[in-house]
Amino acid sequence: MSKRRPYVRPMDGWWLKNPYYVRYMSREATSLFVGVYALILLAGMVSLACGETAYNNWLMAMTNPVSIGFHLAALAAAIYHTITWFAVAPKVMPALFLAGKRVPDIAITTTQYAIAVVLYLGLFCMVWRV
Amino acid sequence: MTDIEKTIEIEVMRYHPEQDASPVFKTYRIPYASDQSVLQGLQYIKDYIDGTLSFRWSCRMAICGSCGVMINNQPKLSCKTFLRDYYPGKIRVEALQHLPIERDLVIDATDFINKLESIKPYIVPREARSLEQGEYLQTPEQLARYEQFSSCINCMLCYAACPQYGLKPEFTGPGVLALLHRYNADSRDGARADRMQIVNAEEGVWGCTLVGYCSEVCPKQVDPAAAVNRNKVNSTLDYFLRFLMPGGGESG
Ligand code: SF4
Ligand code: FES
Numbered sequence: 001m002s003k004r005r006p007y008v009r010p011m012d013g014w015w016l017k018n019p020y021y022v023r024y025m026s027r028e029a030t031s032l033f034v035g036v037y038a039l040i041l042l043a044g045m046v047s048l049a050c051g052e053t054a055y056n057n058w059l060m061a062m063t064n065p066v067s068i069g070f071h072l073a074a075l076a077a078a079i080y081h082t083i084t085w086f087a088v089a090p091k092v093m094p095a096l097f098l099a100g101k102r103v104p105d106i107a108i109t110t111t112q113y114a115i116a117v118v119l120y121l122g123l124f125c126m127v128w129r130v
Numbered sequence: 131m132t133d134i135e136k137t138i139e140i141e142v143m144r145y146h147p148e149q150d151a152s153p154v155f156k157t158y159r160i161p162y163a164s165d166q167s168v169l170q171g172l173q174y175i176k177d178y179i180d181g182t183l184s185f186r187w188s189c190r191m192a193i194c195g196s197c198g199v200m201i202n203n204q205p206k207l208s209c210k211t212f213l214r215d216y217y218p219g220k221i222r223v224e225a226l227q228h229l230p231i232e233r234d235l236v237i238d239a240t241d242f243i244n245k246l247e248s249i250k251p252y253i254v255p256r257e258a259r260s261l262e263q264g265e266y267l268q269t270p271e272q273l274a275r276y277e278q279f280s281s282c283i284n285c286m287l288c289y290a291a292c293p294q295y296g297l298k299p300e301f302t303g304p305g306v307l308a309l310l311h312r313y314n315a316d317s318r319d320g321a322r323a324d325r326m327q328i329v330n331a332e333e334g335v336w337g338c339t340l341v342g343y344c345s346e347v348c349p350k351q352v353d354p355a356a357a358v359n360r361n362k363v364n365s366t367l368d369y370f371l372r373f374l375m376p377g378g379g380e381s382g
Contacts, residue, residue: 005147006230006238011296018203021293024341088342091356094363100271 027084033077036070086112136162138217140171142183143224145231153231155222156180162213168221169197169208172235185235192349195285199235200224205290205347228289228296242286245302249310249325256320272317279312279357281350288344288354294337301337302328304344304354311357314364326368335361 015021047058061067089112090105097103137159145153160174169187176183185208187197192210199208202222213221229237259266288304289295295303302310310329314322329335338358345355 003148004232006232007145007147007153008230009153009227011293014293014296018343020343020346021341024343028339088340088355088359091342091345091353092340092359092362094360095275097271097274100269100274102274 023084027081030077030081033074034081037074037078040067082116086116136217138162138171138213139220140168140175141220141222142172142175142235143231144183144234145225146182146233153225157220162217164212164214164217166213167209168199168201168206168211168213168223171213171221172208172223183235184233193283195283198226198285198287198290200227200290205287207285207287207349210349226286226290228292228299229286237286239286241299242284242289242303242306245306246284246309249302249306249313249328250321251309251313253313253316253319254321256318266318268317275317276312276315279308279315279352282309282312282352282354283350285349287347287349288352291341291343291347293341293343294339298333298337300333302331302333302335304338304358305352307335307338307361308352308354308357311361314361326365329361330365330368335359335365338362 015025044055044058044062047054062071086109090108093108095102096108139157139159141155141157143153144150144156158175158179160171160179167190169185169190172183172185173187176185185197185199187209188194189196190209192207195207197208198205200206200223201208201211202216203224205226208223223235225231225235226237229239229242232238255266282305284305286305288308292301292304295301307329310325313319314325314329335358338355340355340359342355345353348354
């Protein structure tokens with residue numbers, strides 16, 4: 001008779017058992033902030049379509065300290081998500097080859113930061129008309 | 131104090147299916163030397179303290195892939211991890227996470243081996259060549275497209291790192307998918323269409339949520355997370371090409 005009795009360990013609370021998993025779950029959790037932010041923005045668009053009073057009410061609501069607090073938290077979450085996303089992007093896209101040589105991961109990540117900086121500078125210039 | 135007098139504590143997971151309902155931990159104090167690996171520590175316990183301790187090893191030089199264990203909660207090759215990295219702290223050794231424990235530090239690798247066999251882990255020649263035609267030639271770029279993925283030593287550390295595998299053992303998993311990619315990315319190979327069925331399946335690449343810890347723990351820099359996630363692109367292309375080309379297409 002076989003004496004085998006392979007033991008399978010439970011997975012409860014797995015994401016708290018390793019700092020790497022905690023970071024992974026935080027990255028996933030940032031999507032909640034992005035989701036709520038998108039809904040708020042959508043509400044703004046709808047109120048804009050509804051007319052001036054509705055839009056002004058929405059603008060008023062946005063100056064509420066709770067709203068400002070949420071937007072700061074959402075900004076932090078979005079920045080964290082962007083950093084983690086830029087870091088994994090070289091793993092997600094097909095391997096890039098230039099002149100027969102593999103483009104190193106660090107070059108891909110740096111290029112993304114460079115593009116982001118240029119886009120944001122452009123955006124700020126447009127908004128503040130400098 | 132010279133190395134001779136120093137000691138270090140190792141806490142080892144023990145599980146004897148004949149008598150234990152679940153694993154228990156036992157602590158051993160062994161002589162410390164800065165050039166000793168954790169594997170040598172385990173061997174000391176087996177030789178001088180408790181001969182019933184079971185664990186796997188073979189090459190002692192990070193190439194056979196059989197000595198993987200959890201060391202202080204991180205998947206590591208015990209022959210490539212040194213006591214000096216933890217001294218004077220305590221070391222805690224457990225069987226590889228997410229895999230069924232057979233006895234002490236020995237895990238049941240059946241599931242991994244079956245998956246490994248299922249992917250045709252060998253080159254199926256794209257075109258038959260006779261001996262007179264000579265070898266199959268590759269450019270440096272063609273080699274670079276798969277070389278890193280061919281370094282896998284089947285140590286299963288990436289499975290111990292993957293919570294998705296722990297939650298859903300049907301998931302083909304990082305190491306096997308990386309090896310699958312190694313053959314699919316080889317210009318000499320012609321079995322891509324067969325292997326894509328494994329990539330596209332529910333248990334294939336889509337079981338991955340990009341935790342990324344597998345690539346972190348891999349002792350051979352295979353980067354299985356990259357292999358799995360690049361194949362999400364391939365799998366998507368495969369899906370759409372099926373509509374464009376009846377009978378299925380071969381995607382990049
Ligand atoms: S991919 Fe790396 S960690 Fe996974 S089995 Fe292969 S060598 Fe081990
Ligand atoms: S004993 Fe072979 S890899 Fe450690």
